[in-house]
Each structure stands twice: as structure tokens, then as C-alpha cells.
Amino acid sequence: MTLIGLANPARFLSVTGRLLPYLVAATTVFLVIGLYLSATAPNDYQQGATVKIMFIHVPNAWLSMFVWGVMSLASLGTLVWRHPLADVAAKAAAPIGAAFTFLALLTGSLWGRPMWGTYWEWDARLTSVLILFLMYLGLMALWRAVEDPSRAARAAAVLTLVGAINLPIIKFSVDWWNTLHQPASVMRMGGSTLDRAFLSPLLVMAVAFTLLFVALHLSAMRNEILRRRVRTLQMMQARAASSEVGAASPASQPA
Numbered sequence: 001m002t003l004i005g006l007a008n009p010a011r012f013l014s015v016t017g018r019l020l021p022y023l024v025a026a027t028t029v030f031l032v033i034g035l036y037l038s039a040t041a042p043n044d045y046q047q048g049a050t051v052k053i054m055f056i057h058v059p060n061a062w063l064s065m066f067v068w069g070v071m072s073l074a075s076l077g078t079l080v081w082r083h084p085l086a087d088v089a090a091k092a093a094a095p096i097g098a099a100f101t102f103l104a105l106l107t108g109s110l111w112g113r114p115m116w117g118t119y120w121e122w123d124a125r126l127t128s129v130l131i132l133f134l135m136y137l138g139l140m141a142l143w144r145a146v147e148d149p150s151r152a153a154r155a156a157a158v159l160t161l162v163g164a165i166n167l168p169i170i171k172f173s174v175d176w177w178n179t180l181h182q183p184a185s186v187m188r189m190g191g192s193t194l195d196r197a198f199l200s201p202l203l204v205m206a207v208a209f210t211l212l213f214v215a216l217h218l219s220a221m222r223n224e225i226l227r228r229r230v231r232t233l234q235m236m237q238a239r240a241a242s243s244e245v246g247a248a249s250p251a252s253q254p255a
Contacts (some may be wrong), residue, residue, distance in 0.1 A: 007135060009225045012085060016218045023215040030208035037201035044198075050114050055201050057107035059209040060100045062115045065131060065167050067097030067213065069137075075157035084162070085221070087153030088228075090160060091143055092220035097214060098136035105129060116180055123180045124173040218221045 034055070044051035071093050077086030108126065109119040121128065139156055146152035174181045194202070 007084065009229075013222055013225060016222055020215060021219060023211060023218070027211040027215055029207060030204060030211060034201055034205035034208045037204055039246070041201050042197055043145070047115060051198070053107055053111040054198070055205045057104060057111055058202060059091045060104040062206060063209055063213055064097060064101035064104050064129065065170060066102060066210075067093050067166060068136075068160070068164065070217075071097065071160045075160040078153050078157040082192075085148070085225075086249055087170065088221050088224050089217070090153070090156060092224050093217055094136055094139050094143070096216050096220065098133060098140065098210075100213070101129065101133040101136060104132060112180075121180055124177040125179055125181045127168060128170045132170065134164055135159075135166065140164075144213075173243060195252060 038052055038055040041052060041055070043049050063204045074086045074093070077083035078090065082108035106124075106131075112121070113119050139159060140157060142156050143152050146155060173179060
């Protein structure tokens with residue numbers, strides 16, 4: 001099944017309806033295994049048990065950027081390829097991405113308090129992730145502010161692509177500026193610097209959260225398609241009712 005084949009909303013609903021139960025089951029399995037591995041992971045010799053916040057914080061931080069990347073591809077689909085479901089994908093992903101970004105900021109603050117002595121610091125990475133969160137909120141507000149779905153889709157697509165400039169800033173902020181965050185320790189040249197006792201649960205949790213995103217995103221896309229169908233039917237009924245009133249008006253006038 002290709003992306004072009006899924007362009008038909010009815011076919012998309014049919015395929016995802018069959019796929020979602022398996023996605024939910026896989027998400028549950030990976031999440032249970034990841035939480036178990038996280039709980040049984042050893043304490044860090046410096047950070048103690050607080051290091052285990054990493055297993056929630058890092059996947060959320062990764063996904064906060066990954067979701068914006070998905071939205072950027074969907075925006076290209078809206079502006080360049082005119083894919084019928086591209087704007088649906090972008091609109092459905094925005095609230096999910098905002099939630100992941102909020103959780104990344106929240107867990108980062110909880111982790112930073114015992115490590116840095118403060119919940120918040122205007123660190124380059126913290127600030128750029130906060131900007132990402134505000135961009136998510138702005139994008140959601142834009143979708144609500146513009147009543148015409150096609151105009152809203154084009155405006156949101158442009159804003160999304162402009163906002164994608166922030167992604168490399170977040171990624172390389174620890175290399176470009178002197179920040180409280182440590183340099184990359186998982187995805188780096190030469191391999192990960194994390195011990196396997198921490199790397200294994202982290203990767204399992206990353207897979208679990210990624211599957212969670214896919215399941216939530218497909219569900220949200222299905223809901224958006226159905227919402228648009230209901231809106232279309234309501235508009236057709238309103239036009240039909242208006243036409244009936246207009247046709248009946250001359251007859252009601254006295255001769």
C-alpha cells in the first residue's frame with residue numbers, strides 16, 4: 001500500500017482501522033518492557049536514582065523534534081504534492097507534538113532540579129525547546145483561527161516549514177554554545193557513550209513512545225477525517241434547507 005493509495009480517505013480509514021489494534025498491542029508490550037527495564041536499571045554513581053528520569057525525558061525530547069519533522073514532510077505534501085491527506089496529517093500531529101514537548105520540558109525541569117540546583121535556566125537547548133513548544137501552540141491556534149480549511153492548511157504549512165529551522169538549533173545547541181546539557185551521548189560518531197544497562201531501557205522506551213505516537217497520530221487523523229465529513233454533511237444540509245426556504249418564499253406571497 002503506497003502513500004498515493006492511501007490518499008483515498010475511505011481506504012485510509014479501512015487500512016488504519018485494521019492496523020490500529022496491532023499498533024496498540026505493540027505499544028503496550030514495548031511500554032511494559034521498557035518500564036520494567038527502567039525500574040530495574042542500576043542507579044548512576046553520580047546522579048543516583050534520578051538518572052531514571054532520562055528514560056522518560058529523552059524519548060519525549062526526541063519525539064518533540066521528530067513530530068515537527070513529520071509535520072514538515074506533511075507540509076511539503078500540502079504545498080508541493082497536493083496530497084489530499086497531508087494537511088490532515090499535519091493538523092492531527094500538532095497537539096501530540098505539543099504534548100511530547102511539554103513532557104520533555106517538565107521531566108527536564110524535574111531532572112534539572114537535583115542536578116543543576118534549579119528547575120529552569122535560560123540554557124540554549126532549554127530555550128530552543130521552549131520556542132518549539134510555543135510554535136506548536138501557535139500552529140494549533142492558527143488552525144482554529146482560520147475557518148477555511150484549505151487556507152488554514154496552506155498558512156500552517158508555511159509556518160511549519162519556517163519553524164523547521166529550529167530543529168537543527170535544538171540538535172546542535174550543545175555543540176554551538178556553552179550549555180548545561182551534555183553533548184550527544186547516544187547518536188554520535190564512534191557509538192554511544194552510555195553503558196548498556198542504561199542504553200537498553202532507553203532504546204526500548206524510545207521505540208515504545210514512537211509506537212505510541214504512530215497510534216495516536218493515526219487515531220487523530222481518523223477523527224479529523226470523520227469530523228470533516230460531518231462538517232461537509234452539515235453544510236450540505238444547511239444549503240438544502242436554505243434552498244427549500246428560498247423556493248417556498250414566492251409561493252407564500254399573496255397574489
